[in-house]
Amino acid sequence: MKDLLRLKSSLTEEIEAILNEQIRREAHSSSLYLSMASWCDRNGYDNSANYFYKQSDEERQHMLKIFKYVLDLGGSAVSPTITDIKFEFNSFREIFEEALEQEVIITQSINNIVDRCHKAKDFMTVEFMNWFLNEQKEEEYVARRALELFDVIGEEGTGRWEIDKQVPKIKYDND
Numbered sequence: 511m512k513d514l515l516r517l518k519s520s521l522t523e524e525i526e527a528i529l530n531e532q533i534r535r536e537a538h539s540s541s542l543y544l545s546m547a548s549w550c551d552r553n554g555y556d557n558s559a560n561y562f563y564k565q566s567d568e569e570r571q572h573m574l575k576i577f578k579y580v581l582d583l584g585g586s587a588v589s590p591t592i593t594d595i596k597f598e599f600n601s602f603r604e605i606f607e608e609a610l611e612q613e614v615i616i617t618q619s620i621n622n623i624v625d626r627c628h629k630a631k632d633f634m635t636v637e638f639m640n641w642f643l644n645e646q647k648e649e650e651y652v653a654r655r656a657l658e659l660f661d662v663i664g665e666e667g668t669g670r671w672e673i674d675k676q677v678p679k680i681k682y683d684n685d
């Protein structure tokens with residue numbers, strides 16, 4: 511029965527597996543950003559907390575987008591288990607360093623998926639993943655700009671208060 515269903519799917523087992531791995535990575539990002547929101551909230555950075563709540567929501571939407579794609583193509587989407595999300599961070603700045611690091615890891619992972627789809631001649635999934643490549647361009651820009659604020663504004667005096675105010679205002683301008 512499984513083999514018969516497989517005939518009805520354009521997804522190979524290999525591509526289905528790496529898409530499920532990406533579902534897990536997006537869910538991990540969502541949980542990590544939620545934890546960052548908690549830290550910011552506990553430490554008085556309310557605007558940044560809201561920024562990370564929003565980021566967390568977006569990552570969940572990314573997860574669902576892939577989840578539904580896998581199912582639409584007749585594959586099996588697996589609801590991921592996420593454990594070991596860190597609760598403590600050493601500083602306000604460290605949160606933004608880790609957020610940028612996380613986005614860069616996700617971009618590499620998506621590049622890897624596109625590469626493997628090309629090799630498998632799965633151009634439908636290549637087309638689908640293009641949306642994620644564009645999204646990563648924006649997400650990396652915003653994460654990098656947030657971190658830049660620590661140098662441009664400076665952390666001394668009311669610096670961190672000002673940075674917290676500016677973080678949600680960062681916009682990616684495509685022009």
Ligand SMILES: [Fe+2]
Nearest residue numbers: 536539569572
């Ligand atoms: Fe994402």
Ligand SMILES: [Fe+2]
Nearest residue numbers: 539569613649
């Ligand atoms: Fe992201």
